Amino acid sequence: MKIEQIYTGCLAQGAYYIESNGEVAIIDPLREVQPYLDKANADNAKIKYIFETHFHADFVSGHVTLAEKTGAPIVFGPNANPSFKAHIAKDGEVFQLGDITITLLHTPGHTMESSCYLLKDKNGKDYALFSGDTLFLGDVGRPDLAQKAAHMTQEQLAGLLFDSLRNKVMTLADDVIVYPAHGAGSACGKNLSKETVGSIGEQKATNYALRENMTKEEFVKEVTDGLLPPPAYFPMNVKLNKEGYQNVENIINEAKPFDAKTFEVVANETDALILDVRHQNDFEKGHIPKSIFIGIDGGFAPWVGALILDYKQPILLVTPIGREEETITRLARVGYDNTIGYLDGGFETWKKAGLEYDTLESVSAETLEEKINENAKVFDVRKPGEYLSEHIVDVPSTPLDFINDHIAEFPKEEEFYLHCAGGYRSVIAASILKARGYHNVINVLGGFSAIKNTGIKTTNYVCPSTLK
Incomplete structure (x- = not known):
């Protein structure tokens, strides 16, 4: 046996x-x-x-x-x-x-x-x-x-x-x-x-x-x-498991490799979501405007399911080279079967084609400490349980899971800072906000793990009204 x-x-x-x-x-x-x-x-x-x-x-x-x-x-x-x-x-x-x-x-x-x-x-x-x-x-x-x-x-x-x-x-x-x-x-x-x-x-x-x-x-x-x-x-997912679905091999075969300019045309013509699954550090340095980051090496599939609400949404991928099929498969694991293609050769081909790209500003926890002393706005995108355990004094809980419920709380004009536990989820949140026009968002490198090593005041007290 x-x-x-x-x-x-x-x-x-x-x-x-x-x-x-x-x-x-x-x-x-x-x-x-x-x-x-x-x-x-x-x-x-x-x-x-x-x-x-x-x-x-x-x-x-x-x-x-x-x-x-x-x-x-x-x-x-x-x-x-x-x-x-x-x-x-x-x-x-x-x-x-x-x-x-x-x-x-x-x-x-x-x-x-x-x-x-x-x-x-x-x-x-x-x-x-x-x-x-x-x-x-x-x-x-x-x-x-x-x-x-x-x-x-x-x-x-x-x-x-x-x-x-x-x-x-x-x-x-x-x-x-x-x-x-x-x-x-x-x-x-x-x-x-x-x-x-x-x-x-x-x-x-x-x-x-x-x-x-x-x-x-x-x-x-x-x-x-x-x-x-x-x-x-x-x-x-319950519906698919109960009623049936197509073979994942068909989904992989239907996804097409696109050069940079064709990728751009297809994105505009299909209104596809551009999903960037590279490491968050690579996304920060450069990404296609309005693309959403959910890194393949983090809690990928559950975050896709939580944040991409339309599972029939056409998806175009930006992946690390050689991980295109893996990404399509992992999307299909949670029912996202409409991957229409990917950027052939990865993000570098986009840059070499001379096409516009965006970046995400990030700062260290030490810099955040200086900014907090200047009354900067900070948002904590960790889960409620993490927030309850310990959080920065006077910083509200805006969990990534429910970011759509908190959109109105983020300032449109002034700079603001996002942090999670280590830096993965805050980049996801920042990408969503940037795609919606919040270009004044700044990510905190190392998240709360780094923040705890500074002089920033933290507490485990929470007003129930600040939690989802």
């Missing part, structure tokens, strides 16, 4: 490859499926099942494409009603895989079809639980995402989740390994651990939601408390 966790840091997502005696099961695959096919081929094995823990909201799964390429059935738990052919399993249904078995445990609460998969070894012993978004390490799945589809409140869904955990998960032996669908950084929970593999016993001892003496009322209150609004792209 072989179990391999295939973890994608950008999405904080874990897919699983399980092989036993020449038969393979894939759990929650990513949209690009070739790596799973390659692994099975290397093991001289056949993909027999494609298990889905639920209709994912934060990424487009590879179940449809993988089924087309292998003929393996897609398996969902009870209550799932996809538009494509799938096996809707019963609670407790057992699937034979080589010398082992995998049992579906229906665990509604995060969504109504949410299910875990319990792997038993060749001796019939409970060995591992693939817990999807039902149980994370340190947390459980948020119960507010499926309210509309389930015609239930988040409190009612949380009550179902409480029962699922107590009746299906916490009854398992302490030594059963837990393989969750997500780790820290995912918006599918609020307190996820950085670890990606744990055990039932460990979670019983450390996970706040699995306290032995916890009442259902306490669970519902704690699980629903402090939930931030879900990213705007979540419903669209």
Whole structure:
């Protein structure tokens, strides 16, 4: 038996490859499926099942494409009603895989079809639980995402989740390994651990939601408390996972390389969004006017989903040379399939063509200290939790996630400064503002990490009215 966790840091997502005696099961695959096919081929094995823990909201799964390429059935738990052919399993249904078995445990609460998969070894012993978004390490799945589809409140869904955990998960032996669908950084929970593999016993001892003496009322209150609004792209990803989508290979093949002048013409004729995914330092030194920065080496896909509200928006890319296909693929992972092309040869070809470009002014934290003493306006674009922990005195919270709600707060005429934790998100925010005509925005290099090493006064006091 072989179990391999295939973890994608950008999405904080874990897919699983399980092989036993020449038969393979894939759990929650990513949209690009070739790596799973390659692994099975290397093991001289056949993909027999494609298990889905639920209709994912934060990424487009590879179940449809993988089924087309292998003929393996897609398996969902009870209550799932996809538009494509799938096996809707019963609670407790057992699937034979080589010398082992995998049992579906229906665990509604995060969504109504949410299910875990319990792997038993060749001796019939409970060995591992693939817990999807039902149980994370340190947390459980948020119960507010499926309210509309389930015609239930988040409190009612949380009550179902409480029962699922107590009746299906916490009854398992302490030594059963837990393989969750997500780790820290995912918006599918609020307190996820950085670890990606744990055990039932460990979670019983450390996970706040699995306290032995916890009442259902306490669970519902704690699980629903402090939930931030879900990213705007979540419903669209659920729709694609439920109804189907095109092969990501087709999307890659349809994207065209454009020379600089053709790129400019296409941008004007299609009203495409120009997305620059290079490092923020490169973007600061020079970028195409009105382009938006979201760096490929940061939290790329989730920020795309949070900030580009129209997933059908035509997109033109400016990427590091050689990373064009990777960028198109990572956009498609979260449902952005309309990449029409990219700047062939990267940003340098734009400059060599003599076309206009813009820059972003940045200053050090030490310079910011001088400017604050001169009453400069400063905005903190970190998440509310980061802001609550510590922030500059008298500086408001304007989280990047909700920047569209704060546009009116940024001054049109005078200079102002943006900072995040380290410099990635503040450049994203600055690019959005510059694209909207705020050319008086200045980025703070090194973000709050650098600010803390200066004499700038900080506090952890916050007036509730300053937070989203």
